[in-house]
Amino acid sequence: MEQDVLMQNNLLAERNRGYFEARGILALNFLSSPGSGKTSLLEKMIPLLREVRPVSVIEGDQQTMQDAERIDALGVPVVQVNTGTGCHLDAAMINRAVREMDVASGSLLCIENVGNLVCPALFDLGEALKVVIISTTEGDDKPLKYPTMFHEADVCILNKIDLLPYVPFDAAACREHAMRVNHHLEWFELSAATGEGVEEWMEWLKRRLEQV
Amino acid sequence: MEQDVLMQNNLLAERNRGYFEARGILALNFLSSPGSGKTSLLEKMIPLLREVRPVSVIEGDQQTMQDAERIDALGVPVVQVNTGTGCHLDAAMINRAVREMDVASGSLLCIENVGNLVCPALFDLGEALKVVIISTTEGDDKPLKYPTMFHEADVCILNKIDLLPYVPFDAAACREHAMRVNHHLEWFELSAATGEGVEEWMEWLKRRLEQV
Numbered sequence: 543m544e545q546d547v548l549m550q551n552n553l554l555a556e557r558n559r560g561y562f563e564a565r566g567i568l569a570l571n572f573l574s575s576p577g578s579g580k581t582s583l584l585e586k587m588i589p590l591l592r593e594v595r596p597v598s599v600i601e602g603d604q605q606t607m608q609d610a611e612r613i614d615a616l617g618v619p620v621v622q623v624n625t626g627t628g629c630h631l632d633a634a635m636i637n638r639a640v641r642e643m644d645v646a647s648g649s650l651l652c653i654e655n656v657g658n659l660v661c662p663a664l665f666d667l668g669e670a671l672k673v674v675i676i677s678t679t680e681g682d683d684k685p686l687k688y689p690t691m692f693h694e695a696d697v698c699i700l701n702k703i704d705l706l707p708y709v710p711f712d713a714a715a716c717r718e719h720a721m722r723v724n725h726h727l728e729w730f731e732l733s734a735a736t737g738e739g740v741e742e743w744m745e746w747l748k749r750r751l752e753q754v
Numbered sequence: 755m756e757q758d759v760l761m762q763n764n765l766l767a768e769r770n771r772g773y774f775e776a777r778g779i780l781a782l783n784f785l786s787s788p789g790s791g792k793t794s795l796l797e798k799m800i801p802l803l804r805e806v807r808p809v810s811v812i813e814g815d816q817q818t819m820q821d822a823e824r825i826d827a828l829g830v831p832v833v834q835v836n837t838g839t840g841c842h843l844d845a846a847m848i849n850r851a852v853r854e855m856d857v858a859s860g861s862l863l864c865i866e867n868v869g870n871l872v873c874p875a876l877f878d879l880g881e882a883l884k885v886v887i888i889s890t891t892e893g894d895d896k897p898l899k900y901p902t903m904f905h906e907a908d909v910c911i912l913n914k915i916d917l918l919p920y921v922p923f924d925a926a927a928c929r930e931h932a933m934r935v936n937h938h939l940e941w942f943e944l945s946a947a948t949g950e951g952v953e954e955w956m957e958w959l960k961r962r963l964e965q966v
Binding site: 575577603604605608609625656657658659660661663664665669679680681683688689690705710711735 | 789793805807815839871872873875891892895898900914921
């Protein structure tokens with residue numbers, strides 16, 4: 543039963559993947575717990591990225607338009623998807639949103655998933671890269687406790703490093719835990735609030751964009 | 755399909771509820787995002803509560819025994835349930851764990867759910883009270899973005915108030931958002947790290963225990 547749902551999603555995800563490839567769109571799927579800083583990071587990234595590529599955003603939340611409004615204020619195309627009781631975005635939602643926005647060829651598409659470190663890991667959206675964000679206030683044991691997400695991710699961003707002096711969090715241990723689950727992970731440490739470390743992540747992403 | 759799963763769970767949850775009632779067990783279901791401080795709060799609560807009642811704990815996580823080991827160090831009975839890719843505890847898991855532990859009559863049973871602000875809201879475990887924890891590092895908009903959890907909860911605990919000076923978080927606004935979703939919520943503000951505010955929550959819970 544669960545398998546049927548996942549298989550149906552996988553088919554639509556591959557359709558999305560073909561669509562993105564045909565248009566030269568790089569799609570990133572941002573994943574984290576609620577409040578780890580997905581939207582704040584996008585707010586820091588977009589002004590730096592729109593100089594090199596058009597940027598579009600799909601926002602996922604159970605309720606409210608708040609994140610879409612924050613992105614809209616930056617002047618880039620955005621669609622909010624509200625999932626109601628649903629715990630993740632699925633490939634069909636992305637398919638609809640991409641058509642609705644008519645995402646420009648050669649653009650970067652940022653998909654902010656529902657805040658949930660568990661379920662969204664199982665649902666391929668057709669994205670090129672899964673970017674998991676964990677923050678320094680969540681405890682450095684989280685990659686071991688929620689391994690599926692870290693196993694599926696391509697990039698792991700440790701956010702809120704400005705709070706390190708105030709919380710019992712060992713960044714090196716967290717990285718080691720994440721790498722134990724998935725040694726292919728690209729690892730970045732930054733603060734979306736202060737901007738520290740954002741440049742390194744942007745340099746990496748711009749190089750990745752050049753390959754599309 | 756989803757309805758069948760939920761209905762099957764509801765039946766077993768009622769069985770659990772009958773079992774708890776027959777033994778005078780007060781069962782609390784602790785719910786939050788990963789890293790909001792569920793285990794840390796239990797570590798603060800248990801030494802204060804075991805003076806008045808036997809305490810047992812069921813720990814839920816996708817992987818690892820880490821939380822069970824932290825609770826075991828306090829010397830109370832604990833069972834760890836690992837859900838693998840599963841995103842929530844269900845009533846059948848609780849049923850098995852309660853029999854395995856042979857939870858004492860008249861005791862307080864603390865169930866720490868998988869860290870997830872979304873899915874566990876839909877799965878009744880037979881508990882008397884759902885306690886949702888949100889921390890000051892997660893953003894004060896979360897009750898509006900993830901309303902199902904706050905709608906289902908009986909108690910909301912704002913944790914990590916010791917970090918308020920370092921984060922952009924409006925506790926009064928968060929409470930207002932939570933109350934807008936569910937005006938029956940009991941509201942507490944505390945720090946599991948420093949112990950500030952824990953006493954008020956404990957006084958309330960002890961009064962609730964006297965009614966069982």
